[in-house]
Amino acid sequence: MTGARTGTGVVGVLGGSGVVGRAAARALRELGVERLRLGGRRLDAVAAVAAALPGGTDRASRAVAVDLDAAASLAAFCAGCSVVLNCAGPSYRVRGRVALAALAAGAHCVDVAGDDPAYEQLRAVDVAGTGRSVVLSAGMLPGLSGLLPRWLAQRQQVGGGGRLTVWTGGLERCSRTVAADLLLSVGGDPSGDPSGHPTDATVPFGESLAAWRQGRRVSRALRAQDGAELPYFPTSVSLQPYLSTEAERLARALGLDELDWFNVFPGRRVRDLLAALGTGREPLAEAAERLVRAAELDLTGRRPYFRMVFALDSPDGAATAVLGTRDSYRLTAAVGALAVTATLAGTIPAGLHFAAEVLDPAESVRRLAATPGVTLDLSHGPVELTSSVGAL
Numbered sequence: 001m002t003g004a005r006t007g008t009g010v011v012g013v014l015g016g017s018g019v020v021g022r023a024a025a026r027a028l029r030e031l032g033v034e035r036l037r038l039g040g041r042r043l044d045a046v047a048a049v050a051a052a053l054p055g056g057t058d059r060a061s062r063a064v065a066v067d068l069d070a071a072a073s074l075a076a077f078c079a080g081c082s083v084v085l086n087c088a089g090p091s092y093r094v095r096g097r098v099a100l101a102a103l104a105a106g107a108h109c110v111d112v113a114g115d116d117p118a119y120e121q122l123r124a125v126d127v128a129g130t131g132r133s134v135v136l137s138a139g140m141l142p143g144l145s146g147l148l149p150r151w152l153a154q155r156q157q158v159g160g161g162g163r164l165t166v167w168t169g170g171l172e173r174c175s176r177t178v179a180a181d182l183l184l185s186v187g188g189d190p191s192g193d194p195s196g197h198p199t200d201a202t203v204p205f206g207e208s209l210a211a212w213r214q215g216r217r218v219s220r221a222l223r224a225q226d227g228a229e230l231p232y233f234p235t236s237v238s239l240q241p242y243l244s245t246e247a248e249r250l251a252r253a254l255g256l257d258e259l260d261w262f263n264v265f266p267g268r269r270v271r272d273l274l275a276a277l278g279t280g281r282e283p284l285a286e287a288a289e290r291l292v293r294a295a296e297l298d299l300t301g302r303r304p305y306f307r308m309v310f311a312l313d314s315p316d317g318a319a320t321a322v323l324g325t326r327d328s329y330r331l332t333a334a335v336g337a338l339a340v341t342a343t344l345a346g347t348i349p350a351g352l353h354f355a356a357e358v359l360d361p362a363e364s365v366r367r368l369a370a371t372p373g374v375t376l377d378l379s380h381g382p383v384e385l386t387s388s389v390g391a392l
């Protein structure tokens, strides 16, 4: 399939005043994208981001007031864009709405989230027939979390089979939108959606305690664990096994025999709050606020970090990739910006994609590892664990 060539055109960044959106706008500028349209409901907030971009306020960057919950406002934002980069959420409420508006305006779309709820909505549409592309999950996790192991497998020339163990987590602040997405992805929203748009809580993000075994998901294959000592994590941590839909797609694509994925919680407050979810029926905004505060408290007096550790062990060899960052939001923005430039360069085929399945793993990892504050280490041989962490 051929990609639509768009030149450098206007790139719309929706949610341009958010934590991810403002980092994405800066990353796009640094990648040479001059013409940016930054949108959000609060015009003063996006205008401030536009003014602070490298090069300052110029005619090439515009700040626009837009409400994605109002169809006409969203359509006007997308009109004239080559690519719309969606950094607004929560994605379980936005689903494919921004992508649909972008396609209707003749633009491509990249979404730093979107994930399965957007995919489920958009698969009913002939995206390829529009000649445009939609790239979902163009963030760090999901996103880079699916690209890095593909790169590792390519590097090791793994021809199928083998076992992958993954640990992802860290200590970070949590934005309100991320908090809402986390809550929606695990438990739905008892308060309903004030925007009137349905929340797609029926689309699962994954399954707790599940693991991949011989070509299928196996429920309750692993157990949670507290006080685990893990290589590459500076303090003892709690482990929560979680097989996401992205992890399942990865296991299928690499032909893995086994995949164990652990969410890592160095802080007790976030872990305890997430563990208690499903029992409460408080409105989403209040629950999200509690999650934001719990992350702040876990971080008090400690330095923020996020790690993704991939240990691949196969008949073709063993290797471990360790990615560290002080700011996963910035890395998410870098992945989104990378997907936008790939789209502008015409390397993304028309149609609906997940970023991890359509971006070139080697090229993407090479460029993302150069993001300030990111380290990527590759060691050969399996991870040395003091005990069989998290396994039954």
Ligand SMILES: NC(=O)c1ccc[n+]([C@@H]2O[C@H](COP(=O)([O-])OP(=O)(O)OC[C@H]3O[C@@H](n4cnc5c(N)ncnc54)[C@H](OP(=O)(O)O)[C@@H]3O)[C@@H](O)[C@H]2O)c1
Binding pocket: 014, 015, 016, 017, 018, 019, 020, 021, 039, 040, 041, 042, 043, 045, 066, 067, 068, 069, 087, 088, 089, 090, 091, 112, 113, 114, 137, 138, 139, 140, 141, 142, 143, 175, 176, 177, 178, 181, 328, 329, 332
């Ligand atoms: N894949 C990953 O690894 C990853 C990592 C981090 C974040 N994310 C995702 O990235 C998205 C943004 O996260 P964030 O931390 O940047 O959130 P944030 O800081 O809360 O920012 C949200 C942005 O969206 C705008 N917005 C909210 N509602 C809007 C609406 N109805 N119409 C137009 N704009 C609206 C906000 O501006 P106004 O309030 O002024 O409208 C703001 O600019 C979320 O979906 C999150 O799940 C993904």
